[in-house]
Amino acid sequence: MTTRTRALAVVAAVVIDGLIWLLATTVLDIDLRIPDGPGSTTTSELYLPAVLIGSAVIALLGWALLALLEKFAASRAKTIWTITAAAILVLSLFAPLFGAGLTAGNRATLVLLHLTVGAVLLPAFRKTPATA
Numbered sequence: 001m002t003t004r005t006r007a008l009a010v011v012a013a014v015v016i017d018g019l020i021w022l023l024a025t026t027v028l029d030i031d032l033r034i035p036d037g038p039g040s041t042t043t044s045e046l047y048l049p050a051v052l053i054g055s056a057v058i059a060l061l062g063w064a065l066l067a068l069l070e071k072f073a074a075s076r077a078k079t080i081w082t083i084t085a086a087a088i089l090v091l092s093l094f095a096p097l098f099g100a101g102l103t104a105g106n107r108a109t110l111v112l113l114h115l116t117v118g119a120v121l122l123p124a125f126r127k128t129p130a131t132a
Contacts, residue, residue: 002127009124010059013117017055020116021048024109033106035099043101046110055117066125078126085125089118 024030025048033043062085069077096102096110 005124005127006063009120010056010063012124013059013120014052014055016116016120017051017113018048020109020113021046021051024105028105028109030103030105030109032109033102034110035095035101038095041100043099051113055113058117059121062121062125082122082126085118085122089114089122 021032025032032046034046036042036044062081065084066077066081069081073080092114093111096107096114099107102110
């Protein structure tokens with residue numbers, strides 16, 4: 001049951017991020033861009049495949065880290081993983097919040113994309129067979 005819950009969470013995070021991208025770009029007409037790098041004043045267009053692949057990769061890396069922790073630090077795995085995942089989520093917000101050359105709508109959408117992955121994965125990945 002845990003594997004199924006976590007797999008569905010990965011799919012949900014990717015699908016929801018894809019829907020957010022589609023809504024932002026088509027309905028709200030936001031030109032989604034990302035900073036070209038730390039401290040950069042230039043931006044690049046954010047394409048849908050990058051959102052889908054990025055969300056999937058982050059979700060799968062998070063799952064892999066949790067699986068390793070469950071194997072080697074079983075009694076503390078959920079706590080260590082949750083603290084690590086939350087810290088990574090907070091750090092991931094620095095680029096959309098502080099990157100130069102982004103509009104308010106762009107910033108809000110990028111933050112929403114990041115927070116969505118965290119909001120889906122954090123509770124789902126913490127489920128154990130008894131709570132799933």
